Amino acid sequence: MTTIIKNGTIVTASDTYLGDIYIEDGIIKEIGVQLKKDCEIVIDAKGKYVIPGGVDVHTHLNLDVGIAVANDDFYTGTVAAACGGTTCVVDHMGFGPKGCNLHHQVGVYHGYAEGKAVIDYSFHGVIQHVNDNVLDEMNEIVNEEGIPSFKIYLTYDYKVSDEGALKVLLQLKKLGGMTTVHPENHDAVNYFRNLFVKQGKTSPIYHALSRPAECEVEAISRMINLAALADNAPLYIVHLSNELGLKYIKIAQDRGQEVYAETCPQYLLLDEEKYNEPNNQGLKYIMSPPLRKKYNQDFLWKGIKDGNIQVIATDHCPFAFNKDKQMGKDDFTKCPNGVPGIEERIPLMFSEGVMKGRISINRFVDVCCTTPAKIFGVYPKKGAIQVGADADIVLIDPNKEVTLTKDILHANVDYTAYEGIKLKGYPVLTMSRGKVIVKDNVFIGEKGYGKFIKRQKNMYKNNFI
Ligand code: URP
Ligand code: ZN
Ligand code: ZN
Numbered sequence: 295m296t297t298i299i300k301n302g303t304i305v306t307a308s309d310t311y312l313g314d315i316y317i318e319d320g321i322i323k324e325i326g327v328q329l330k331k332d333c334e335i336v337i338d339a340k341g342k343y344v345i346p347g348g349v350d351v352h353t354h355l356n357l358d359v360g361i362a363v364a365n366d367d368f369y370t371g372t373v374a375a376a377c378g379g380t381t382c383v384v385d386h387m388g389f390g391p392k393g394c395n396l397h398h399q400v401g402v403y404h405g406y407a408e409g410k411a412v413i414d415y416s417f418h419g420v421i422q423h424v425n426d427n428v429l430d431e432m433n434e435i436v437n438e439e440g441i442p443s444f445k446i447y448l449t450y451d452y453k454v455s456d457e458g459a460l461k462v463l464l465q466l467k468k469l470g471g472m473t474t475v476h477p478e479n480h481d482a483v484n485y486f487r488n489l490f491v492k493q494g495k496t497s498p499i500y501h502a503l504s505r506p507a508e509c510e511v512e513a514i515s516r517m518i519n520l521a522a523l524a525d526n527a528p529l530y531i532v533h534l535s536n537e538l539g540l541k542y543i544k545i546a547q548d549r550g551q552e553v554y555a556e557t558c559p560q561y562l563l564l565d566e567e568k569y570n571e572p573n574n575q576g577l578k579y580i581m582s583p584p585l586r587k588k589y590n591q592d593f594l595w596k597g598i599k600d601g602n603i604q605v606i607a608t609d610h611c612p613f614a615f616n617k618d619k620q621m622g623k624d625d626f627t628k629c630p631n632g633v634p635g636i637e638e639r640i641p642l643m644f645s646e647g648v649m650k651g652r653i654s655i656n657r658f659v660d661v662c663c664t665t666p667a668k669i670f671g672v673y674p675k676k677g678a679i680q681v682g683a684d685a686d687i688v689l690i691d692p693n694k695e696v697t698l699t700k701d702i703l704h705a706n707v708d709y710t711a712y713e714g715i716k717l718k719g720y721p722v723l724t725m726s727r728g729k730v731i732v733k734d735n736v737f738i739g740e741k742g743y744g745k746f747i748k749r750q751k752n753m754y755k756n757n758f759i
Pocket of ligand 3: 352
């Protein structure tokens with residue numbers, strides 16, 4: 295199969311230029327100006343930006359949190375991703391049965407994704423307890439299964455101790471893998487949760503007040519220092535929500551530590567006032583860490599611009615407002631945590647970031663596509679427009695005006711956290727390995743087309759230090 299994308303404005307993490315892209319059997323074979331090719335498919339991209347498909351390295355498809363299961367599986371979730379201009383996801387595995395080994399969840403997640411995903415995918419491993427067997431097993435997961443990153447949680451049921459975190463950091467440093475962390479101080483959060491419940495303070499705003507920024511920042515700084523103690527192990531902070539945490543990350547980076555930071559659209563665009571919306575609408579935004587005070591947003595945008603934040607992901611974790619989230623209607627502690635966003639990320643970052651002049655279009659491509667692909671080892675197959683890369687390509691029409699509303703989105707959930715936001719610019723075509731799978735917001739791909747990617751180790755490192 296041969297395809298040519300003609301006359302588009304090609305945007306990479308470093309360049310913007312007019313050109314044509316010639317694709318053969320799903321791979322980019324040539325890039326040039328006015329290429330003369332006789333192709334089966336010709337796509338006119340005049341007036342459109344042509345970017346690498348988005349790479350979302352923080353999703354929770356099929357996530358089972360005990361009281362509820364996230365509503366998107368690997369079919370509905372990846373359809374939504376594709377419609378929003380994302381062509382690769384790296385999903386965070388949920389916890390398995392108590393005491394299970396690492397291979398257990400790898401097997402479960404292959405079962406979830408195979409035959410369902412419509413775009414290519416991988417997983418992050420999850421550590422739910424630390425012992426010698428788990429540490430040994432990591433070697434196989436990294437080197438044989440092609441899963442070189444793991445997440446540890448410093449809160450929730452399977453939180454790891456500081457000693458456990460140190461051991462994971464040391465082992466992954468040795469293996470060339472990446473430790474990713476959900477940083478919140480469990481005991482402090484628990485103290486405030488219990489206090490508020492005892493005082494009858496159970497409305498959604500108390501979710502935010504029970505997990506103040508200092509709870510997150512304390513855990514970030516602790517992990518940064520443990521990473522330094524672990525022979526300067528690489529560390530990736532997920533879903534950074536606030537200014538103070540960014541300051542600590544910057545200090546570590548300035549000291550030469552290999553610390554990466556990810557933030558998400560919700561922390562850039564929404565703030566804690568959302569928890570006060572009438573009729574318990576605030577339940578929609580119950581996520582951890584919670585939305586913060588508005589002033590934090592400018593600092594996070596600056597962190598992206600300055601390079602201290604390397605990745606924008608979604609933490610897509612969709613629970614239905616009218617069902618799952620209602621468990622928290624009388625008590626925020628009973629509400630499943632998480633917010634959808636897999637489809638909204640690229641449109642929001644393009645419109646709110648690029649079109650509003652907060653970040654350049656190249657930085658947008660960098661943080662949404664290229665750098666996540668490098669850090670998590672799917673580059674240059676993904677996250678790049680260059681010869682030899684997979685033809686995972688998205689066309690954005692900068693003149694298309696869209697009002698975000700649940701009805702135009704594809705995730706299997708009954709709300710968007712961004713209802714009513716007016717966007718300038720929207721993805722109009724998504725291609726995965728040379729095949730057009732979304733055209734004008736209509737999914738035309740195939741269930742099960744997506745393939746598991748055995749990932750390489752971090753390729754970003756050299757840019758960083
Ligand atoms: O509230 C959130 N973020 N839920 C998803 C799981 C996690 O902590 O990343
Ligand atoms: Zn988390
Ligand atoms: Zn998450």
